[in-house]
Amino acid sequence: MTISRRDFLKASGLVAAWTALAACSPVQESTPNPTQTLAPLPDPTQPSIPSPTPVPDSERLILHTLRRMTFGPTPEMFDKARRFGLDAFIEDQLSPESIPDPGIGSLLQPFSTLNMTVAERLQLERKSQSEKELIEATILRQWHSRRQVFEMMVEFWGNHFCIYIGKNLCQVMKTDDDQNVIRPHALGKFRDLLHGSAKSPAMLIFLDQAESLGESPNENYARELLELHTVGVESGYSHHDVAELARVLTGWTVSGARNRKMEPGIYFFNPDIHDNGEKHVMDLMISPGGEEEGLTILDMLARHHSTAQFVSKKLARRFVSDQPDPALVDALAQVFIQSDGDTRQILRALLNSESFKTSAGQKFKKPLDFFISALRVTNTTTDGNSRKLLEHLRQLGQLPFSWQLPDGYPDTADYWATTSGLLDRWNFGFLLVSNVIRGAEVNLNTLTKDAASAEDVVDVLSLRFLGERLPDGARSILVDLASSNNLDVILPSVAGLILGSPHFQVR
Amino acid sequence: MDTKISRRDFLKLAGSFAVAPALPAWMPRMAFAPQGVEPPGDILVVVFQRGGMDGISAVIPHGDGDYYHHRRRLAIPEPEDGSDQTGIDLDGFFGLHPSLRPLKDLWDEKTLAIVHAVGSPDPTHSHFDAMDYMERGTPGEKAIPTGWIGRHLQTASWQNDSPFRAIGMGGVMQAALRGPIPITTLKSIADFHLQGGTTQLEELRARLSSLYDLGSPLDHHAVETFNAVDLLAKIDVNNYTPSANAAYPETEFGMAMKQVAQIAKAEIGLEVACVDIGGWDTHNQQGQLDGELPTLLQELSSGLASLYHDLGDRAKRVTIVTMSEFGRRVYENGSSGTDHGHGNCMFVLGGGVNGGKVHGQWPGLAPDQLFGPGDLPITTDYRDVLGEVVEKRLKNPGISEIFPNYTDWKSLGIVQG
Numbered sequence: 058m059t060i061s062r063r064d065f066l067k068a069s070g071l072v073a074a075w076t077a078l079a080a081c082s083p084v085q086e087s088t089p090n091p092t093q094t095l096a097p098l099p100d101p102t103q104p105s106i107p108s109p110t111p112v113p114d115s116e117r118l119i120l121h122t123l124r125r126m127t128f129g130p131t132p133e134m135f136d137k138a139r140r141f142g143l144d145a146f147i148e149d150q151l152s153p154e155s156i157p158d159p160g161i162g163s164l165l166q167p168f169s170t171l172n173m174t175v176a177e178r179l180q181l182e183r184k185s186q187s188e189k190e191l192i193e194a195t196i197l198r199q200w201h202s203r204r205q206v207f208e209m210m211v212e213f214w215g216n217h218f219c220i221y222i223g224k225n226l227c228q229v230m231k232t233d234d235d236q237n238v239i240r241p242h243a244l245g246k247f248r249d250l251l252h253g254s255a256k257s258p259a260m261l262i263f264l265d266q267a268e269s270l271g272e273s274p275n276e277n278y279a280r281e282l283l284e285l286h287t288v289g290v291e292s293g294y295s296h297h298d299v300a301e302l303a304r305v306l307t308g309w310t311v312s313g314a315r316n317r318k319m320e321p322g323i324y325f326f327n328p329d330i331h332d333n334g335e336k337h338v339m340d341l342m343i344s345p346g347g348e349e350e351g352l353t354i355l356d357m358l359a360r361h362h363s364t365a366q367f368v369s370k371k372l373a374r375r376f377v378s379d380q381p382d383p384a385l386v387d388a389l390a391q392v393f394i395q396s397d398g399d400t401r402q403i404l405r406a407l408l409n410s411e412s413f414k415t416s417a418g419q420k421f422k423k424p425l426d427f428f429i430s431a432l433r434v435t436n437t438t439t440d441g442n443s444r445k446l447l448e449h450l451r452q453l454g455q456l457p458f459s460w461q462l463p464d465g466y467p468d469t470a471d472y473w474a475t476t477s478g479l480l481d482r483w484n485f486g487f488l489l490v491s492n493v494i495r496g497a498e499v500n501l502n503t504l505t506k507d508a509a510s511a512e513d514v515v516d517v518l519s520l521r522f523l524g525e526r527l528p529d530g531a532r533s534i535l536v537d538l539a540s541s542n543n544l545d546v547i548l549p550s551v552a553g554l555i556l557g558s559p560h561f562q563v564r
Numbered sequence: 565m566d567t568k569i570s571r572r573d574f575l576k577l578a579g580s581f582a583v584a585p586a587l588p589a590w591m592p593r594m595a596f597a598p599q600g601v602e603p604p605g606d607i608l609v610v611v612f613q614r615g616g617m618d619g620i621s622a623v624i625p626h627g628d629g630d631y632y633h634h635r636r637r638l639a640i641p642e643p644e645d646g647s648d649q650t651g652i653d654l655d656g657f658f659g660l661h662p663s664l665r666p667l668k669d670l671w672d673e674k675t676l677a678i679v680h681a682v683g684s685p686d687p688t689h690s691h692f693d694a695m696d697y698m699e700r701g702t703p704g705e706k707a708i709p710t711g712w713i714g715r716h717l718q719t720a721s722w723q724n725d726s727p728f729r730a731i732g733m734g735g736v737m738q739a740a741l742r743g744p745i746p747i748t749t750l751k752s753i754a755d756f757h758l759q760g761g762t763t764q765l766e767e768l769r770a771r772l773s774s775l776y777d778l779g780s781p782l783d784h785h786a787v788e789t790f791n792a793v794d795l796l797a798k799i800d801v802n803n804y805t806p807s808a809n810a811a812y813p814e815t816e817f818g819m820a821m822k823q824v825a826q827i828a829k830a831e832i833g834l835e836v837a838c839v840d841i842g843g844w845d846t847h848n849q850q851g852q853l854d855g856e857l858p859t860l861l862q863e864l865s866s867g868l869a870s871l872y873h874d875l876g877d878r879a880k881r882v883t884i885v886t887m888s889e890f891g892r893r894v895y896e897n898g899s900s901g902t903d904h905g906h907g908n909c910m911f912v913l914g915g916g917v918n919g920g921k922v923h924g925q926w927p928g929l930a931p932d933q934l935f936g937p938g939d940l941p942i943t944t945d946y947r948d949v950l951g952e953v954v955e956k957r958l959k960n961p962g963i964s965e966i967f968p969n970y971t972d973w974k975s976l977g978i979v980q981g
Binding site for chain 2: 264265268269270271272273274275276277280284290296299300452454461462464471472474475476477478479480481483484487488528530531534535538541547550553554557558559560562
């Protein structure tokens with residue numbers, strides 16, 4: 058590079074600095090797929106010249122979008138979004154199969170249970186191996202994958218169709234749910250997710266559907282299918298609807314260890330335990346039809362206007378604000394109906410809405426958002442032993458698949474913004490950058506190698522961690538600290554404080 | 565405008581959060597003056613059994629023949645002297661599940677009262693709505709954003725600025741605690757301190773404190789956190805030995821109860837502690853004498869009894885109340901479990917309790933008595949139980965504000981005072 062980092066830090070704000078940070082980063086984003094229509098790219102051999110002008114709104118919008126739609130914006134991503142243009146970048150992210158993700162395969166390579174059949178996992182001597190590996194794989198993908206929007210949606214739908222991995226055989230079956238239901242349809246049609254989930258052995262076991270018998274059905278899954286997965290409790294169904302739906306679903310079960318016709322742990326419809334009478338669910342008369350009855354109901358629910366509202370509101374809560382504007386929710390629900398529940402189209406509408414664009418900083422990071430973003434922005438490396446890191450995530454409160462109730466982890470600040478939650482975040486941030494968490498390493502010297510002064514250190518680190526400089530008040534507190542001692546000694550404190558600051562707790 | 569508004573101004577601005585929830589209820593705290601705190605009433609410990617406890621397995625109506633008629637596989641056998649495979653008789657009609665054995669002594673010494681066929685009158689069978697209504701204290705009504713305990717703290721006539729005035733164990737703020745009074749959430753006393761670089765800790769703390777004094781909505785949380793850290797630093801966690809050989813279960817619930825005892829004994833201003841115990845949603849193979857439900861009942865009773873015994877003399881000024889969002893269907897389902905129901909039972913434990921009695925009206929389990937799809941009807945509104953505890957034991961007469969729009973409130977004589 059021809060100009061020193063120090064110079065442009067003085068000269069400008071986030072655009073130039075982020076671009077330059079990306080340019081000196083060891084990890085380069087790949088060139089975008091040439092078959093796609095993308096904004097013209099600048100000549101990559103020429104370093105960007107820092108602009109002395111204030112940060113334009115379009116750059117702010119990129120930063121805001123990245124904060125919301127990724128597990129933590131890195132300089133590389135910011136640079137890519139800037140080169141592509143935001144719209145093209147989003148389109149790119151909405152076609153994850155077109156984004157090369159070469160590092161992921163080798164990261165997941167050690168996890169043998171991901172490649173086993175459920176029958177093989179059921180044979181494991183230590184079944185907890187399956188649970189542990191799925192959780193680790195999930196964290197690694199969120200942390201390292203370039204398909205960030207995709208991984209965000211995997212997390213969203215996995216939480217929507219929540220399965221507690223600690224319940225019985227969910228320990229070995231949640232892996233199939235993740236691989237065969239959530240991941241294939243995370244950016245697809247809601248209907249496919251719903252049908253997949255209804256036939257997912259882990260779900261049928263988690264919500265006791267697998268053992269629901271014709272003469273006295275178990276209502277657990279039927280109730281949550283309406284309340285949590287589709288129309289929502291405010292849509293006005295009755296207990297009678299739940300009971301009738303439970304009758305419809307009798308026979309949707311999972312093959313057991315003694316099944317002679319098929320491998321264990323597979324969904325199948327068992328007509329012997331199906332209630333073959335006529336049923337009435339939410340004004341729909343269901344004639345006896347075996348498995349078809351349930352399929353009919355699932356189709357009805359997948360296209361129900363209350364489902365469109367319920368899912369849209371949840372998406373808006375995740376990506377816009379804890380109390381989303383009802384007009385936004387209505388608009389998204391419209392798109393849901395028109396597109397037959399197409400997640401890509403709903404996300405496009407969401408990202409294009411004024412509500413979204415004007416909501417910067419309004420979401421309090423969930424513990425998982427905080428944790429992964431800290432790992433990403435600090436460029437943490439790992440020796441493959443994530444045990445200690447996962448203990449911290451558990452302490453922070455959001456280990457994947459570990460919420461015990463079927464409603465999934467909450468998504469609002471009034472649940473997560475607590476005293477103990479804040480303390481846990483401060484501690485994790487300090488411990489991470491102090492390199493005392495076994496298996497994780499942060500190289501602050503590399504991140505700040507061109508910073509010569511206390512001011513530089515604070516600016517470089519806040520640009521790297523937050524995507525922008527700290528406001529003057531916070532900045533001067535950190536500059537004062539950074540000036541108080543030898544920079545090498547004080548670096549972890551400065552870095553830990555940025556991760557612990559109020560600015561890093563929002564997205 | 566000067567960008568730095570004073571804390572006092574910020575509090576004024578933020579005080580009307582209930583009306584204009586621009587940001588979620590990140591509520592401010594008042595000036596802090598932690599010493600000499602002596603509230604007039606009891607310490608209240610609320611145990612919430614998440615998932616819906618099967619109340620007629622916990623406290624069995626063995627004198628009601630319909631119980632054995634409906635529960636062919638799951639009913640707990642009629643009490644027999646000296647057997648640990650039957651119910652434990654209480655009064656000739658009701659009995660405890662054998663896994664609740666640790667509660668029997670407390671019943672005998674009349675510090676444990678039971679209320680049966682009690683609950684929230686809203687008919688919902690949704691866990692989430694039922695919990696929400698119950699914790700708000702306004703069944704069927706979601707207009708008021710605060711919780712019943714939050715409103716109790718708000719309307720109490722005394723001041724207590726301790727960060728441990730009200731605590732949410734398990735690191736979560738239970739919805740009942742919502743309100744303008746700040747809540748400290750706590751997982752582990754031992755871990756509740758700043759970690760990291762050793763020598764620089766004081767320095768770090770000072771800077772963190774400054775970073776959270778610049779007008780962010782999180783500022784008051786940081787202040788509370790520092791105050792809580794300071795107070796907890798005075799508690800010797802490593803050498804804690806429970807009194808009376810109390811053996812808390814080695815579970816999250818057990819550890820939470822133990823820490824409530826530690827905080828109560830430390831005299832740092834504790835008034836209310838909320839503790840959760842999950843896993844009660846027993847749709848499938850819930851177990852009769854062994855299994856999922858009996859294991860939970862064992863954990864519950866041993867946690868309750870341990871806390872009571874551990875508190876020793878202090879238990880005279882402590883009231884422990886249990887609740888769950890609903891009971892379970894009287895009819896068992898085809899997978900040897902029970903679906904969501906309605907009425908349930910509550911335990912009230914403490915030195916000021918009129919114990920040794922099952923309070924309330926038993927409606928009977930005859931099919932024509934059952935509620936909705938076959939549930940135990942509610943003959944006592946849970947607000948009657950809580951209201952009486954708040955008024956007589958916590959010494960707050962503001963029931964009409966704590967349970968707004970509830971005009972039928974009546975005292976059952978469950979507690980003294």
